[in-house]
Every structure is written in C-alpha cells, then in structure tokens.
Amino acid sequence: MDAVRPALAGTRSVGLDIGGTKTHGVVLGEDGEILAQARKSTRSGAEGVVGSAARVFEALAKEIGEPLICRVGVGVPGLVDTERGTLRHAVNLGVNGDDLPLRDLLAIRLGVPVVVENDVNVAALAARALVEADDVVYLSVGTGLAAGLVIDGRLRRGEHGAAGEIGHLPIDPAGAECGCGQVGCLETIASGRALARAWPTPDGPPAADLFAAAADGDVKAIAVRDRFCWGVACAIRALGLTIDPERIVLGGGVSEVGEPLRVEVVRQLRSLGEGSPFLDSLGLADRLSMVPQHYPLATVGAAILGRD
Known part of the structure; x- marks a missing residue:
C-alpha cells in the first residue's frame, strides 16, 4: 500500500x-x-x-x-x-x-x-484518502447496500443521518419486499443478502462461487451475476446523477471478488448509457475504482x- x-x-x-x-x-x-x-x-x-x-x-x-x-x-x-x-x-x-x-x-x-x-x-474517509479526491462516493456492497458521501472534503450525513442510504431506493415495482417496508429496493437486488438468496451456496461466500460459475459458462449463474451487477450499476447511476462525484469507489464484502466484479459493473454502466447520450457523456464507468483486496x-x- x-x-x-x-x-x-x-x-x-x-x-x-x-x-x-x-x-x-x-x-x-x-x-x-x-x-x-x-x-x-x-x-x-x-x-x-x-x-x-x-x-x-x-x-x-x-x-x-x-x-x-x-x-x-x-x-x-x-x-x-x-x-x-x-x-x-x-x-x-x-x-x-x-x-x-x-x-x-x-x-x-x-x-x-x-x-x-x-x-x-x-470507510468513505479512507476511500477519499486512497483516491486523493475531495468529492468521493464510497459504495459499500456488503450484507446490505449503502454509500458514504464526501463532498468538498467533508462527510455528508444528512438531516437525519440517512444520506447515502441508496439501498432503500425503490427501482422495481414488481420486485421483492425490502426489510425497510418498501418494494423492489436496490438492496433486494444488489447486496450480499440478495446474492445469497439468488445463488445459495452450502459453504463460503456466494459471490466468489457465482462469479466462478458464470466464468465457466453456467447460464443460470450468468443471469444472476448480470442482474446483480445491473443493480450495482443502477446504484452508481443514481449516485452519479444526484452527487456527480469526482470519483466512485466500490467496496464492501462482495467486492472481495475483485476485478471480475469491476469489469461486469463497468459493462452494465456502459450498457445503461447506450440509449442515452446524456448518461454516456457523464463517464461514470471511468470514475469507478475498487478498494484493494483485503485492505x-x-x-x-x-x-x-x-x-x-
């Protein structure tokens, strides 16, 4: 380091x-x-x-x-x-x-x-130090989904401490009920908990097993991986459109998958921008980096x- x-x-x-x-x-x-x-x-x-x-x-x-x-x-x-x-x-x-x-x-x-x-x-404070920028969003994909916001070098907590609770943004009206009481929240798609439901494994974290199976061509694994990474990309899109940070740092327990996760999230971000010259012009994928593994x-x- x-x-x-x-x-x-x-x-x-x-x-x-x-x-x-x-x-x-x-x-x-x-x-x-x-x-x-x-x-x-x-x-x-x-x-x-x-x-x-x-x-x-x-x-x-x-x-x-x-x-x-x-x-x-x-x-x-x-x-x-x-x-x-x-x-x-x-x-x-x-x-x-x-x-x-x-x-x-x-x-x-x-x-x-x-x-x-x-x-x-x-964690957002450390992410800011890692990328050496004053406008940073740290997106934590762990058991749940949440973001830490550093704006002009200062943490943004919000009036009720709820700034960055991106996991509870509803995105799928036909989706699963979230623990917060809403339906189709991002956390029901892009979180460790959601991944464990969609790809249950008897031993160890499901993320590593899922990405390995997808890399081997398992059709179901590819579908689960793509929906999960689409959810992460949607969270990044929402944060990009509301905060417009200089850098976006992806971390949390699921990020231990490493580079394969970043590659797939970038692919989904570019796909989201294909039909929107405006969204594509923001270059969200180019602002994305990962927390070093095991850091x-x-x-x-x-x-x-x-x-x-």
Whole structure:
C-alpha cells in the first residue's frame, strides 16, 4: 500500500471497526502505514460491544509494546449521533431501544478520548484518502447496500443521518419486499443478502462461487451475476446523477471478488448509457475504482477519523 500512504499521512492514530461478528483494530503510523492489527469476536449488547472494543484496544497496545495515548476513532453500524456520540438501531450488535452513549462508555473503558461515526462513513474517509479526491462516493456492497458521501472534503450525513442510504431506493415495482417496508429496493437486488438468496451456496461466500460459475459458462449463474451487477450499476447511476462525484469507489464484502466484479459493473454502466447520450457523456464507468483486496478500509477510515 506504499502508493497511498502520502494521502494518509498525519499523526499516529487508532481505529476500531465494530461489526456484528468481529471487531477489527489498527494502529496507523504517521506515514499511513498500518503498524499493528488486532481482531476479536464481537459480543452482542452494550456491554459486549464495549468489552470487545476494549479487548482489541488492549491487543493493539500489546503488539505495539507501549500504551496507546491518542484519540480513538470508531466505526459502527447503525444510526450515529456524532454530536452526542450515541448509537441506535444497530440490530446486528444487539443495540435497540434508547440511544446508547457509546462514545462515553468507550472513553471510560479505554481511558482515552473517543469519536464515533457510522461505519460506511468512516470507510468513505479512507476511500477519499486512497483516491486523493475531495468529492468521493464510497459504495459499500456488503450484507446490505449503502454509500458514504464526501463532498468538498467533508462527510455528508444528512438531516437525519440517512444520506447515502441508496439501498432503500425503490427501482422495481414488481420486485421483492425490502426489510425497510418498501418494494423492489436496490438492496433486494444488489447486496450480499440478495446474492445469497439468488445463488445459495452450502459453504463460503456466494459471490466468489457465482462469479466462478458464470466464468465457466453456467447460464443460470450468468443471469444472476448480470442482474446483480445491473443493480450495482443502477446504484452508481443514481449516485452519479444526484452527487456527480469526482470519483466512485466500490467496496464492501462482495467486492472481495475483485476485478471480475469491476469489469461486469463497468459493462452494465456502459450498457445503461447506450440509449442515452446524456448518461454516456457523464463517464461514470471511468470514475469507478475498487478498494484493494483485503485492505481494511473501514478500520483505516476510523483511524483517520480519530486523527482528524
């Protein structure tokens, strides 16, 4: 990752990405190099989440060989009130009901200042650093579908924290019911959850299996792959037409497929532009790039958040 380090340069910082199954942490050096990493299983509920973060923080300090005396950035799924440092509607973490004062709970447990942000938003900060642009959309294709928006170098959260919830844009009136209560949302077509329903596999992530089968000429796999990539392309089109960003970065768990995913999404974007000189002139496919495989984007973004 030497090529991206200048864009990540700054003081040493710590980032924690708290997910439903694991909590991952990094120590980011002044030059943007990852100095240490640690990963632990995430325990459910308020105490479980705080305890999991503390175990990762302690493991990072042990690996570095000295106390970590710096502000810690934390990325977490759910609705985050960044001013108050609270979290709600983080179902995968077992956090429901009243706002959880996560920032303050973590600061007490870790003994250092903490700043909390939505996980897709912190990933967008790292995406901005990777591509070195001030207008960036990060599209995360994971279990769900969501976008982080950086406009003029600043995160755009929206009035209710819903900016970038592209997965809940209805696109198919005859489609499946979405968990949000609407019908035919993009998330029912272009997400890891949707892919698992359309291409179930007994072992491992379905995306890799699907793309391999499609490459081998499996007709059903090709159809499932094409519809999935069409959905991703439609999300990019919507973001391009509303935000018109300088760069669009594709990431999330499904993006671990790598270059085959980018190639197919680009093909679908060009197909969408075939009947519209206007859409074609926007060059959305040319603005698209992928997060490097296995790069801990959200965790690095959390570290950037802590540093800033």
